[in-house]
Amino acid sequence: MDFCFLSKFDDLFTDIFLDAQFLWFDTVKLNTDHRRPRIRSDKVLKTIQDHVLTTGKTNEAVKELLRMDYFKHYLAAKSTKQRQEFIHHMKRYLYMYMPNAGYEIADTKRYGGAGRRVEACVMVTKDWNFGDELRLCTGMIAHLNPRQERDLKKASNNNRDISVMWSSRRQCNCLFLGPARFVNHDCDPNAEFISLGPNSVTFRIIKDIKCGDELTVYYGKHYVGANNHHCRCATCETRRIGQSSSDDEDGGANSTDDEESVDYLSRSRKRKSTSYEEHLWRKKQASSDYRIDLEDLIGIVDDNEEDDADTEDGSQSDNNNSGASKQIQHIDTSSKLTETNHEQIDNDDNKPQVMSIHFLCNENNKKRQEQQDVYSTSRSASFSHSPLDLLCNAVLDAEYLQVQHQQPKQEEITVVVGPEIHKDATDRLMQHSGNQQQQLPFQQRWQSMDEDNSSDTKADSAVGLSPQLHHQDIHHHQKTKIPPPSIIHATNNTTKASTKKKSATTGLSQWQDDVDSLFDNDEQLSELDDFMDDVSDLSSVCSSDLTLNMDSINKDRKHLQLSTPSPSPVSRIKKSSSASPITNNRRIPAVVPPSAPTDTNNSNNNKHHHHQHGDKPGLNCMACGRALKSETISDESAADVAVANELATWTWSPSAAFTDWRPQRCPRCERHVRVFTQEWPARKINKKKAASVSLQQQQHKKMEAPSVNKKRSHGTKKQQQPYHQKKSEPSRPFSTTSHVVEGIKTQQALPNKASAAAATTMVTVSRKSFVRSPPTPTSEIFDGVEDLF
């Protein structure tokens, strides 16, 4: 994808989804001519809340957003390809709001020159363990042409921080775009780059990190000045090297807002936007020691998962990697950091400030090409498209078609084709569904079916890893395997999309249709919506875990509450059973129902938890993956001053919003409950009201005997709808009453000492009961949330 468009999209999205939402400063923009879009940020927020935070349906969110006038106009003049890329990129930012994203963009002053300037960083919102992958934090690599480099140079002179990287393979400069671009450099980082395809990256955790930590990565040995002399990372600060050592030497002169330090920042930015010519020139001058290739840092990259049309470097491909997907070598970057490195620094400013993203471009093109060749030779020369395409073409071929509305179904039309076409189509379809096809990885089959999806777009995160994709792919093939004689069925939407191509209209009146066509709203691709969301939900699961039984998951979807225990995908996230410090050091008075075990923090307890309520499955926190405790946390009673003060400075953030719809997570994540209760801007809790409700409940309890649970609980539920009741919730897939009944029943059985806490707990119960149930696979967990009561 052209950098020109992508960078504009990126500026737009950072503005709309970050700056205008919860950041109190503006993130760096790549285009000097970027202007804040005239778009209702409250509407954007609502869309995010409704479709991403609550239901995890990013595709729905995209559709809703594209219905907004601003986007209609913005995309009106764009080509289909650009629109698709726009949607893909938009999703990258929306994934950030997914409940299990596990990170958010935050602010930091660490890198802004001794606390003078605020910059963005990536902060994790849950604990991550070694080997985890932040699959919802992705970055796209955009390649720059010389003109674009020049423009960026201007931008970098204009007080903008832009990190340009050198791709040794493509021999051009590149930029990261997307949320991943906000990850800062640390000389002893806690994450490393991994490839998601030729043009996309994400991160793998290489050190256990705690909720609230900054995610950092090693960009290169000379990323922030030669030998990272100007590095401001925490590691350098601790070791008194990097920029902090300079600050020490000059008595903190750089820490002031003086001219020299401004000049330094400006120079450092210039160095980073090194053009190819400069790079070549410097290459001659500098020793090869200073050449940093990220391949060296990252090791091998397996590109089986991605289709890359670019085969310029295919000869270098390593074909033996097929089984070992993404065996990333971790190199202890801290060993690269020595005091001696920093001794040479003063003379090093002319050394190349470039790094290679060779690894990102995937060298296994040869292998892929071979596979593609196998695939293409398995089909007749004239058959360049999938069966679906064939149908579309057939539909378009009006000269030979006669459309009969034989079937009243809206979903389907029957296309009767001439015998020649039919024979041809049948041959092709049969051939297509033959054995050769089966041998290929499903992803390639899928990609071949989607002619509009370039390697760029398919670089988007986990497409190739989805079990559901596999599922629907098979489904698709089953559907198309044997066409009935002389009749080919096509879905109505497919036909619509095809005929739209013919009319080729871009007018606003056609907008909705166009949007639909971008999504390919046929049955299969509406499954893709679910799939994308599921992928997101499974994002933290290692790829081997993705061999899930999708049938059982789908079954679970239909029978949300009655599902038999099946291992929750999210439960697989759990890597360590050790209790967290926060868990051990609990500061919040918990109310534990007598029927529940008091400790579920290890795997045995988790198993136990599976059986504590009959056959219902055990629960793990969807954020940190640990076993949930059967206890509730009250907003009021559980207030902890220390934590509250700590978080009082936080601004509204996605993780805070997340807690809105699922306030009870696990002890590890409960700090976000505090964020929510204090910082939620639009829906502040009326604490007085909540307190009076609590008081009423306590009084009510004193008056009534414990045995009249059910009746009273209905009444209490009505009392306790401080704000959620005002909202009209479109769907409530499960009975709210039973939750409340259960909750109160349990609480009433508690001894007097806990009655105050129990009363306030009921408020929480009531809130939860109005939360919409999100889709699977997380719905499995949400089902189970009821078990807590």
Ligand SMILES: C[S@@+](CC[C@H](N)C(=O)[O-])C[C@H]1O[C@@H](n2cnc3c(N)ncnc32)[C@H](O)[C@@H]1O
């Ligand atoms: C990839 S961006 C990271 C996001 C950036 N903080 C922002 O707000 O856009 C890299 C930029 O962050 C800053 N940066 C990142 N790591 C740094 C480090 N260790 N020392 C100094 N500056 C750093 C530099 O200004 C660099 O150009």
